[in-house]
Structure formats: structure tokens, C-alpha cells
Amino acid sequence: xxxxxxxxxxxxxxxxxxxxxxxxxxxxxxxxxxxxxxxxxxxxxxxxxxxxxxxxxxxxxxxxxxxxxxxxxxxxxxxxxxxxxxxxxxxxxxxxxxxxxxxxxxxxxxxxxxxxxxxxxxxxxxxxxxxxxxxxxxxxxxxxxxxxxxxxxxxxxxxxxxxxxxxxxxxxxxxxxxxxxxxxxxxxxxxxxxxxxxxxxxxxxxxxxxxxxxxxxxxxxxxxxxxxxxxxxxxxxxxxxxxxxxxxxxxxxxxxxxxxxxxxxxxxxxxxxxxxxxxxxxxxxxxxxxxxxxxxxx
Numbered sequence: 508x509x510x511x512x513x514x515x516x517x518x519x520x521x522x523x524x525x526x527x528x529x530x531x532x533x534x535x536x537x538x539x540x541x542x543x544x545x546x547x548x549x550x551x552x553x554x555x556x557x558x559x560x561x562x563x564x565x566x567x568x569x570x571x572x573x574x575x576x577x578x579x580x581x582x583x584x585x586x587x588x589x590x591x592x593x594x595x596x597x598x599x600x601x602x603x604x605x606x607x608x609x610x611x612x613x614x615x616x617x618x619x620x621x622x623x624x625x626x627x628x629x630x631x632x633x634x635x636x637x638x639x640x641x642x643x644x645x646x647x648x649x650x651x652x653x654x655x656x657x658x659x660x661x662x663x664x665x666x667x668x669x670x671x672x673x674x675x676x677x678x679x680x681x682x683x684x685x686x687x688x689x690x691x692x693x694x695x696x697x698x699x700x701x702x703x704x705x706x707x708x709x710x711x712x713x714x715x716x717x718x719x720x721x722x723x724x725x726x727x728x729x730x731x732x733x734x735x736x737x738x739x740x741x742x743x744x745x746x747x748x749x750x751x752x753x754x755x756x757x758x759x760x761x762x763x764x765x766x767x768x769x770x771x772x773x774x775x776x777x778x779x780x781x782x783x784x785x786x787x788x789x790x791x792x793x794x795x796x797x798x799x800x801x802x803x804x805x
């Protein structure tokens with residue numbers, strides 16, 4: 508009797524499974540016969556879903572039926588397109604699309620009004636949609652290792668942005684909209700094609716870490732010396748010959764730094780005019796005293 512009952516239950520389950528929409532083979536393998544919701548992890552703060560390194564060439568359709576997801580990791584796949592359906596996940600707080608083959612982002616990304624962290628590094632982007640500026644809660648944005656040469660002016664609306672990584676792109680100058688982001692404490696523009704830093708950099712009054720290594724910068728603007736919050740200034744591998752006399756105002760720089768991770772002034776591999784190379788060997792205090800005395804004598 509019990510055996511017969513089990514068989515009937517099994518047939519009924521199979522019947523309901525057959526009635527559901529048939530998934531593509533690779534999506535079916537991803538789910539392994541489970542309900543899509545079973546992939547969600549419910550932590551103390553967020554409901555998260557990780558589909559990292561799954562070899563995906565397109566996003567699974569079941570994803571857009573999970574509106575409760577708050578942290579989504581689709582990194583290190585082979586995604587070429589993110590569909591407009593992304594806008595349905597309007598509870599997203601963290602979205603990681605890094606390490607794919609994306610050429611553009613859908614304008615529907617602007618519907619993610621709760622988004623705070625966005626990684627789109629290591630893709631093939633040539634531009635960023637203006638609609639991203641509608642994500643007013645955005646605090647962290649990484650667009651590094653793409654093919655971007657400009658940003659939309661509407662980015663001035665991202666007033667909550669604190670960390671911005673634009674390294675390894677094609678920027679010839681720092682985008683004007685960046686200077687309006689007064690909450691920025693981290694700005695990385697290393698390995699671009701910058702030839703100068705605009706005087707407007709002084710408006711980044713909260714900046715603590717500023718990295719512009721491996722560019723074509725010839726001089727540092729005097730206004731940079733007024734960002735007294737700076738704790739790390741990296742101008743390694745540029746074409747700098749002289750330093751602004753007011754550099755000694757950056758008193759939060761603790762040392763001449765050589766390790767990329769260390770706070771301080773990184774100034775290696777620049778064609779500095781003499782006697783600057785010898786002065787720098789004496790340490791930051793010696794350099795600051797030299798610049799202060801030089802200014803007083805002028």
C-alpha cells in the first residue's frame with residue numbers, strides 16, 4: 508500500500524515537472540533540477556546569488572524571476588550582452604559583471620535605484636550609459652580595464668560616489684564630471700593617456716587616494732597641493748620633471764613610498780630635474796623642507 512502510494516506521488520511530481528517550461532540544456536545543468544530560488548543565499552544583510560565562472564555566454568532567463576536578489580555576481584564568464592530585463596532586479600545593492608565580454612550596458616541599469624556597488628571591470632566597454640547616473644545611491648564604481656575615453660556629464664549626479672576606478676582605459680584627460688564628485692575618497696586613473704591634471708582637481712576635497720601612475724603627465728598642478736586630505740599620491744611612471752613648491756602642504760602623506768600598497772608619495776620613474784632625485788633619497792621631510800625653502804627664496 509505504502510509502495511503504491513509512493514509510486515503515485517512520483518508520477519504526480521513527474522507530471523508537474525513536465526508541465527513547466529523547458530529550460531535550455533545549460534540552464535538545466537546550472538540548476539541541477541532545483542528551483543531557481545534554491546540558488547539564493549540568505550545572509551544577515553543581503554539575499555545573494557553567485558554565478559561566478561560558470562562559462563555562461565548569456566544570462567539565464569530564470570534570473571529575471573528572482574526580484575528579491577540584492578547581491579548578484581556574474582563575474583568571470585563570457586557574457587556579451589546584459590538584457591534590458593536587468594531592470595527587473597530593482598532591489599540590487601551589489602552587482603558584479605567583471606571579467607566578461609560586454610560591449611555596452613543596457614540603459615535599464617538606471618532602474619536599479621538601490622545599487623551601491625557596481626563592478627564592470629575587465630570588459631570591452633567603449634562608453635557608459637547616461638542612465639547609470641540615475642543610480643543616486645551608488646558608492647563604488649569600477650570601470651577599469653575597458654576601452655572608455657569619456658563619461659557622460661550626467662555623472663555629476665552621482666553625489667554619493669566614494670570610490671571610482673577608471674584605470675586601464677583610453678582617457679586623455681580627467682572627465683569634467685569627475686571634479687563634481689565631492690564625496691570621492693578614492694580615484695584611480697592609472698594606465699590611461701593623461702597628459703595633464705586640470706586645476707579643477709582641487710574640488711575633490713575628500714580625496715585620500717589619488718593614483719595616476721603610468722600616464723604621460725608632465726607637470727602637477729599647484730591646486731593639487733590644496734587637497735590636504737591626501738594620504739596616497741601615486742604619480743609613478745610619468746614624464747614629471749619638476750614638483751610644485753606647495754607640495755609640502757600635503758602633510759598627511761607619511762613618506763616617500765616604493766611599495767604600490769603603501770600610503771605616501773609615489774614619484775619613481777620620472778625624469779625629475781636635479782637636485783630633486785638626490786633630495787627625494789633623503790625622504791619626504793627633506794623634500795618638503797627643500798620645497799618650502801625654495802618657495803621662500805622665490
